[in-house]
Amino acid sequence: MNNIVNLTLDGKKVQAEKGENLIDVAKENGIEIPTLCYFKEIHPTLGTCRICTVKLNGRHTTGCTTKVADGMEIEINTPELIDNRTAIIEMLYAEGNHFCPSCEKSGNCVMQNLGYDMGLTYTRYPHVFSKKLVDFSPKRMIMETNRCILCKRCVEEIKTKDGKSVFSFVGRGVKTRVQIDYEQEEKLSEAEAIRAMDLCPVGAILVKGKANELPFGDRKFDLIGKDxxxxxxxxxxxxxxxxxxxxxxxxxxxxxxxxxxxxxxxxxxxxxxxxxxxxxxxxxxxxxxxxxxxxxxxxxxxxxxxxxxxxxxxxxxxxxxxxxxxxxxxxxxxxxxxxxxxxxxxxxxxxxxxxxxxxxxxxxxxxxxxxxxxxxxxxxxxxxxxxxxxxxxxxxxxxxxxxxxxxxxxxxxxxxxxxxxx
Ligand code: SF4
Ligand code: SF4
The missing domain is CATH 3.40.50.700 (NADH:ubiquinone oxidoreductase-like, 20kDa subunit)
Known part of the structure; x- marks a missing residue:
């Protein structure tokens, strides 16, 4: 059976395997669709941050939840979609406490790097200066919920060896936050805790004594990025x-x-x-x-x-x-x-x-x-x-x-x- 489908990305005709994730197809064809929550290993994909919003056959949808099919016409980088994406990042900056100059994740932060790539210099929304919990009680970690963007990566991906969840969402609406189960967190090895910190696209999960191991200037996004x-x-x-x-x-x-x-x-x-x-x-x-x-x-x-x-x-x-x-x-x-x-x-x-x-x-x-x-x-x-x-x-x-x-x-x-x- 032929599994190859034909579709267009911003007017460019491309071929891909049927059912492949749109984010990956675009990347293979030289088009980067920005995202914060998408993580290849998590199924089904989360679709929480909405930054990858594209237009599929004229209708808005999230790129990371789209599996490619024959005949799809996808708009990615129109001025309207770029502005939508920028607005979401600006909202996240305004809603959380993102003080990059004093943040342990600076230089390793996916959201910060998206801001750089977008040329973001300010947010059009007033800053909230959130007063949520900063939890120092877990054995290995610190949870700075004021930086969390509720992407759900940690909730879905970080489990103990016996399959128990370490992170969960608590509260509702604007009061929703991530909570750490102290008992399960203690069971994580240091390497597993560091993986959780690295998986978080912002600086909400920090591992005590490990967050500043790599000097500023030598960090992931210090060394790559667009002018x-x-x-x-x-x-x-x-x-x-x-x-x-x-x-x-x-x-x-x-x-x-x-x-x-x-x-x-x-x-x-x-x-x-x-x-x-x-x-x-x-x-x-x-x-x-x-x-x-x-x-x-x-x-x-x-x-x-x-x-x-x-x-x-x-x-x-x-x-x-x-x-x-x-x-x-x-x-x-x-x-x-x-x-x-x-x-x-x-x-x-x-x-x-x-x-x-x-x-x-x-x-x-x-x-x-x-x-x-x-x-x-x-x-x-x-x-x-x-x-x-x-x-x-x-x-x-x-x-x-x-x-x-x-x-x-x-x-x-x-x-x-x-x-x-x-
Ligand atoms: S989490 Fe990222 S964007 Fe927020 S303060 Fe830290 S480095 Fe800056
Ligand atoms: S703590 Fe990090 S990984 Fe977990 S939901 Fe918040 S931003 Fe996402």
Whole structure:
């Protein structure tokens, strides 16, 4: 019996064995359909993450649950489908606590790498700053449920030698989370526990003492990946012949690391100064805008009323605003306080912390001290931000390429190792 079928993938005629999985058929034909939950050994396939959504004969369906048949016409990389995929990844980033700069899985994380490949710089959805369980109780593992994307890989694939499940889903709706059965987890060998960690497409399952064995920089996705192109259009009016582009910069709730990276542009700074003049910026120490700026670079998110005021001032005085660094994009390290009520943070810092001065027992409060906000907010949740440069801090070359691309309209390739979330 002839088991070979004919089908089209994005208009390309291909042949495959009847019943083969669409993800595999596409890959064999040079088309990568992104997915987070698909794992060849799991049958039936999970279809939980929906990132591999394609159009089969005009109707949406998941690629990983599609077995190829004769005459199928499959659309994979249309602008609509690419946008759907990007939106799902953005939702996952916004819904979980994905602080790549402090994540043990960074560089080995499938979701992070998909973000890189998609050229994702921010999420269009507000961050939830989830407060789910971080479970340190299992013998070998830590379960960080705030990073879990509920793909179900661990639930289906990780069993003890006597066939018992180690992971299961508990709760319903938005409260669903993965739970570890401590008794069964103890039965796993170290190698089996590490396999569970590796199987997880994000950094939700960690094996104690093993998650950081491979140094950053030598990790799986540090060594492979696509370059991205700055898709920035000239958004500013070119200055007159003898004038320069005016740039302002500020650091809100950040550590100044992004500004350090800006100075790290090295000799390219000389090229920059040929076309750029800095106005309000810690670099010039100009405190107030004396001119309208073509571009404003924002480091840090908003932790207090002063940050909000400065950010609004930049929006008013700059044609284009760029959020540079993770703190501007998603709150970064300062936003880690969003999981704890503000009152408790203050008490811990000023009253109970081991570094608080004995007998001081005062939480500073004065009208001159900016009022702390209940949460730390990414810059785009306060004003409109036009472009984002990810990284903690962003790579110096990346910063310059983006600014140059905006100012001159040139389309400039960003190399894979310049485009980082950590
Ligand atoms: S490395 Fe992966 S799991 Fe870790 S924070 Fe980043 S996206 Fe989330
Ligand atoms: S813990 Fe990891 S493997 Fe398990 S469901 Fe969550 S994301 Fe998937």
């Amino acid at each position: 991205v192109l700055t898709k920035l259009h000239k958004g500013v009016t070119a200055p007159k012949h003898d004038e320069k582009f005016i740039v302002g910069t500020t650091s809100l709730a950040g550590c100044f690391g992004c500004h350090m990276s800006l100075l790290d542009i090295d000799t390219d700074l000389l090229d920059m100064l040929e076309i750029v003049e800095f106005n309000k910026s810690p670099i010039t120490d100009i405190k107030n805008f004396s001119k309208r700026c073509h571009v404003g670079l924002i480091e840090g998110g908003c932790a207090n009323s002063h940050n909000v005021h400065v950010l609004e001032d930049f929006r008013k005085n700059c044609d284009i605003l760029i959020g540079f660094g993770e703190c501007a994009i998603m709150g970064g390290v300062p936003a880690m306080r969003n999981f704890v009520p503000l009152e408790e943070c203050l008490e811990e810092s000023y009253l109970n912390g081991i570094t608080s001065e004995l007998g001081a027992n005062i939480i500073p409060a004065h009208e001159d001290i900016p009022k702390l906000l209940n949460n730390v907010y990414p810059a785009n949740e306060v004003v409109k931000i036009d472009y984002y440069i990810p990284g903690c801090p962003p790579n110096a070359q990346h910063i310059w390429k983006v600014v140059k691309s905006i100012l001159t309209g040139e389309e400039i390739p960003i190399e894979h190792d310049e485009f980082k979330y950590d």
